[in-house]
Amino acid sequence: MKLAVTKGKIGVRPDIAKPHPGFFYEVGEERFRKLVFDHYDSIKTSDIKFLFPVFDDDDFAEAQKHAADFLIEISGGPDYFTQTRGEHQMVGRHAPFRIDEASRVTWLTLYIPLLEALVEEGVSEEYIQSFWNYLNVFSMWLVNTKS
Secondary structure, three states, X not given: OOOOOOOOOOOOOOOOOOOOXXXXXXXXXXXXXXXXXXXXHHHOOOOOXXXXXXXXXXXXXXXXXXXXXXXXXXXXXXXXXXXXHOOOOHHHHHOOOOOOHHHHHHHHHOOHHXXXXXXXXXXXXXXXXXXXXXXXXXXXXXXXXXX
């Protein structure tokens, strides 16, 4: 398993493959939500916290839920995000935020220890890698500001 960050370039949107659905089924919905919530909790003390509503507990909890719903759906789980938020349109949803390559790298890097912990819980490295590959490329799409 190689959780390496690929360098992105603003405006470049490489082809993207959804994570293998086995990732969602091996992790399970409850653990999947914990993964995303733990990631958001790590953001609270990071240098990208300014991109998130860290000072409003309700808004922050809502952002966590939306992120978990989206990633669960994209990974083959129930379509919670579409039911509550409509079409994905993630580039447009993130357009109001100034996301540069350095912020993207921080956001991704915060996932690494959380995904590595899943190996110890028995989740297939192949499935974890497919989820990482999705995050790595998907996050490139959201960069909208030069560093």
